[in-house]
Amino acid sequence: MLDVRRLVILRELSVRGTIAAVADAMNFTPSAVSQQLATLEREAGVPLLRKAGRRVQLTPQAEVLVAAAGEVLDTLDAAQAALESTLTTVQGRVRVAVFQSAALALMPFALRAMAEEHPDVRVEMVQREPESALYETWARDFDMVIAEQYPAHAAPRHPGLDRRDLTTDAVRLALPPVDVALRPVSTLAEAAAMPWVMEPRGTASRHFAEQLCRSTGFEPDVRFETADLQTQIRLVESGNAVCLIPDLVWAGRPTPARLVELPGSPRRTIFTSERESGRRSPAVRAFRETLERAAVAQRAHPDGVAPAR
Numbered sequence: 001m002l003d004v005r006r007l008v009i010l011r012e013l014s015v016r017g018t019i020a021a022v023a024d025a026m027n028f029t030p031s032a033v034s035q036q037l038a039t040l041e042r043e044a045g046v047p048l049l050r051k052a053g054r055r056v057q058l059t060p061q062a063e064v065l066v067a068a069a070g071e072v073l074d075t076l077d078a079a080q081a082a083l084e085s086t087l088t089t090v091q092g093r094v095r096v097a098v099f100q101s102a103a104l105a106l107m108p109f110a111l112r113a114m115a116e117e118h119p120d121v122r123v124e125m126v127q128r129e130p131e132s133a134l135y136e137t138w139a140r141d142f143d144m145v146i147a148e149q150y151p152a153h154a155a156p157r158h159p160g161l162d163r164r165d166l167t168t169d170a171v172r173l174a175l176p177p178v179d180v181a182l183r184p185v186s187t188l189a190e191a192a193a194m195p196w197v198m199e200p201r202g203t204a205s206r207h208f209a210e211q212l213c214r215s216t217g218f219e220p221d222v223r224f225e226t227a228d229l230q231t232q233i234r235l236v237e238s239g240n241a242v243c244l245i246p247d248l249v250w251a252g253r254p255t256p257a258r259l260v261e262l263p264g265s266p267r268r269t270i271f272t273s274e275r276e277s278g279r280r281s282p283a284v285r286a287f288r289e290t291l292e293r294a295a296v297a298q299r300a301h302p303d304g305v306a307p308a309r
Helices: 004-016 019-026 030-044 060-085 100-105 107-117 130-138 204-216 229-237 282-300
Strands: 049-052 055-058 092-098 121-127 144-149 164-175 195-198 221-225 243-246 258-260 267-274
Touching (some): 004 060, 092 100, 100 107, 107 121, 130 144, 130 267, 144 204, 267 282
Parallel strands (some): 092 144
Antiparallel strands (some): 049 055, 164 267
């Protein structure tokens, strides 16, 4: 009989790529991980790993066991959800990954509502970039992710993850106030002469912003790079840069910056994803429904989300 815990370690190696990464994720030492994998190999009676330089690769036989481990974990998820469904109150833990503007605009409402309506549910939030957070949710680091998708830039798809749209918001050109602007600017084309602030390369927002500038006929002068939208806003408000900002960022926050409609009126889509095997969890389901209420409240009160009931 193969040991389930060792199968999970093998799956973690498939997901994370190195023994060191597995050890870090599971709070083991690398030597302990190696020992567990060696024991599993003896139990299986076939080679599971082969050397590839300083790394190890999984054999075809190991891939069979990785797939089986995933099915076992899905079954355990479903069993846990079924067990929780028999309780008279909603309880448990929800680990959610969220990007910055959603954390600012949606999470305060959702967390307060969960505390009032489901006090036995512990919600843990970690800020992550959507691209990596989707993968990490598939890898079981999180129960749910709040992610985003920009026009003409599809979000990554992972097997076993569902998707449900929460809301959309307009993306606009943010310009400095007239009294601090370095030069007169009122359109995207005129912003070609201005310094830009954008998120790091590889993010969906950066790709969208660069492509929009190029389709307008110029290459943006990206002098400042930061994933912190609050820093981007301060650079714009102080007259040092321009940028593209989704409307959700401004929820409950007045600004002296000038917000200009972009060609084609592009909109960003915000959605949630969770593993299909965990969809029956009462705690996860309650939190997802609360997030949907938060999105509705934000649309009704764009200058500040209404308080929870």
